[in-house]
Amino acid sequence: AQSVTQLDSHVSVSEGTPVLLRCNYSSSYSPSLFWYVQHPNKGLQLLLKYTSAATLVKGINGFEAEFKKSETSFHLTKPSAHMSDAAEYFCVVRGSYGQNFVFGPGTRLSVLP
Amino acid sequence: DVKVTQSSRYLVKRTGEKVFLECVQDMDHENMFWYRQDPGLGLRLIYFSYDVKMKEKGDIPEGYSVSREKKERFSLILESASTNQTSMYLCASSFVEVNYGYTFGSGTRLTVV
Numbered sequence: 390a391q392s393v394t395q396l397d398s399h400v401s402v403s404e405g406t407p408v409l410l411r412c413n414y415s416s417s418y419s420p421s422l423f424w425y426v427q428h429p430n431k432g433l434q435l436l437l438k439y440t441s442a443a444t445l446v447k448g449i450n451g452f453e454a455e456f457k458k459s460e461t462s463f464h465l466t467k468p469s470a471h472m473s474d475a476a477e478y479f480c481v482v483r484g485s486y487g488q489n490f491v492f493g494p495g496t497r498l499s500v501l502p
Numbered sequence: 503d504v505k506v507t508q509s510s511r512y513l514v515k516r517t518g519e520k521v522f523l524e525c526v527q528d529m530d531h532e533n534m535f536w537y538r539q540d541p542g543l544g545l546r547l548i549y550f551s552y553d554v555k556m557k558e559k560g561d562i563p564e565g566y567s568v569s570r571e572k573k574e575r576f577s578l579i580l581e582s583a584s585t586n587q588t589s590m591y592l593c594a595s596s597f598v599e600v601n602y603g604y605t606f607g608s609g610t611r612l613t614v615v
Contacts, residue, residue: 398542421601432506432606433592440601479544488533488552488600489560492545 391416391482393493401499408452408467410496412480415461421483422463423490424454428476436478439463450474475500505529506607508593514613521580523610525593531605532598534576536560536568539590539609551576552598583614 396411414420424436437448444456450473454465463480480493509524527534533552537545537560547560549568557568565587569577576595580587590611594604 423603430608432608433594433604434606435603438601438603483600484547486547486550486558486560488596488598489535489547489550490600490604491547492537494542494544 391420391484391491393480393482393491395478395480395493395496397496398494399497399499401501402470403501404472405469408465408470408474408498410465410478410480410498412454412463412465412493413461414463414480414482416482417485422454422456423481424448424452424463424465425479425481425492426476427479427495433479436465470498470500472500472502474498506593506595506605508591508607508610510610511608512611512613514615515580515583517584517614519580519583519614521583521612521614523578523580523591523593523612525576525578525595525607526574527576527593527595527605528574529595529605530573531595532573533596533600534570535594535596535604536566536576536578537592537594538562539592545592548578580612583612585614588612588614 392415394413422439425433439456484491506527535550536548551570567579593607
């Protein structure tokens with residue numbers, strides 16, 4: 390079965406410093422991977438996705454992620470954090486039902502002034 | 503602006519009540535999904551539907567049922583609400599090719615007392 394592990398439940402960074410949110414996946418076939426963001430009291434929004442094309446994927450708001458098959462990882466990065474990046478981030482893998490997504494437990498990102 | 507609309511943002515119901523959560527999408531998506539979101543657990547799939555009158559169980563279907571009489575509408579039913587069903591419920595929709603990603607509603611926060 391497909392699954393996702395997010396290694397940190399909470400990450401805190403200072404504004405202007407780099408962001409790294411870690412994700413490892415388990416999949417019995419070539420995975421489709423996504424990152425979603427959820428701002429407080431808002432719905433989830435797609436940040437970026439990997440679907441077997443380029444391994445370095447660029448998303449919205451300056452985020453990017455790199456698919457590393459040998460490490461079964463799909464870490465999310467941003468060179469410089471902004472206050473508006475404070476949110477919950479979910480790493481997602483396409484699930485075994487084919488049509489569904491399996492979500493990780495989430496990482497809460499705090500950005501300090 | 504395309505959207506997924508959930509009929510209620512907040513609901514409070516009593517134990518044993520029958521509860522209906524409604525979701526409508528205007529994107530002509532074939533697939534629709536119901537997830538519940540709990541702290542530390544991420545999103546867990548309850549039911550999904552890939553066509554009118556079709557439904558499939560997700561990972562945690564116990565205590566829930568669904569109805570999809572029209573393509574744009576997907577209802578989640580709690581047959582007899584219990585306190586352990588207190589949660590945030592998220593509806594999502596997608597095209598058949600789910601690698602385009604899901605579009606989420608804003609969620610319904612249900613409290614069962």
